[in-house]
Amino acid sequence: MTGEYTLFYYITQRLHFFPSKIPQELLDSPEINKAVLQIEESAYSDAQLWGYDEFWDAVRVEKTLVSDAERKGMEKGMAKGIEKGIAxxxxxxxxxxxxxxxxxxxxxxxxxxxxxxxxxxxxxLSIEEIEKL
Structure with a gap:
């Protein structure tokens, strides 16, 4: 645990004064990267947080719309394909x-x-076909 706190302290100090100077080897760690994102988010103003939430809500809605459209398109394509195959x-x-x-x-x-x-x-029928019978 001591190592984690040391890293967390190091990141918070660097992020506070030099956010772009965090070493890439630290950012490559999923846990450290998540901590950095949480620290960045905690520094947002209320207006920024609201905008951030609105942005991700819009992304979720868009993903849902795209997913529904893909599903409906696949269903329609499958139905047409089955009809064509039967015919x-x-x-x-x-x-x-x-x-x-x-x-x-x-x-x-x-x-x-x-x-x-x-x-x-x-x-x-051709004569050849008839002769083969």
Whole structure:
């Protein structure tokens, strides 16, 4: 404890007479830095303290507004993304189903002996695709 009081005394003396002369190695310590800030704040006049409090209140309000806007933006973006994903999935599913149905029709036509050119005409499949069936 004696060391802490010595540092505190050193800081208060230096801050009182030479606030800009506090060694950086002392300011690098979180505890010392906090003590320096408290000492600086305690030297504020009532008007300065009021202004200081008003400033931090404004900062908190701004952070809240930004945070709310980000959250709402993310929710809106997620909802649009989900809608778009569902629509794309449905389109893909329908296209895949139609493709599977054309191939199945072509397979049946091929099994019945219908020429590949005729099958291609009605199923819109290429002759190569029909031959692979």
């Amino acid at each position: 794309q999935g449905m389109e893909k599913g329908i296209a895949q189903g139609q493709s599977n149905e054309r191939k199945e029709t072509a397979r049946r036509m091929k099994n019945d002996g219908i020429p590949p050119e005729t099958i291609a005409k009605y199923t819109q």
